Amino acid sequence: MTLIVIFKGDIPQKWAQLKIEGLEVVSAKNGVPDIRGKFAVVVGDKELAEKLGVGFLTEEEAEEFFNFLVSYAS
Numbered sequence: 001m002t003l004i005v006i007f008k009g010d011i012p013q014k015w016a017q018l019k020i021e022g023l024e025v026v027s028a029k030n031g032v033p034d035i036r037g038k039f040a041v042v043v044g045d046k047e048l049a050e051k052l053g054v055g056f057l058t059e060e061e062a063e064e065f066f067n068f069l070v071s072y073a074s
Contacts, residue, residue: 004040005062006032008048015066020073 004024005015015025026033028048041057042049049056057065 002038004033004035004038005057006040006042006048006052006054008042008045018066018069018073020069023069 002022002024004026007015007025007027009027009029011025011027018025024033024038028042028045032048032052035052035054039055040052041055042052043057043062044059046056
């Protein structure tokens with residue numbers, strides 16, 4: 001299964017450098033990619049998450065999740 005983490009603006013550099021199988025990190029600046037059949041969360045834009053019908057993370061929650069992913073990948 002694929003997890004897509006969607007940022008409203010630019011992708012933070014540390015997220016862009018995170019290489020984990022099944023994880024896609026994208027920006028919604030130029031449109032949202034196809035998310036059908038994938039688990040998706042939007043960071044920092046609850047309205048966009050509701051519009052897409054996907055999960056939502058605050059910036060703080062995304063930071064905690066990032067730290068978890070880094071420790072998991074180690």
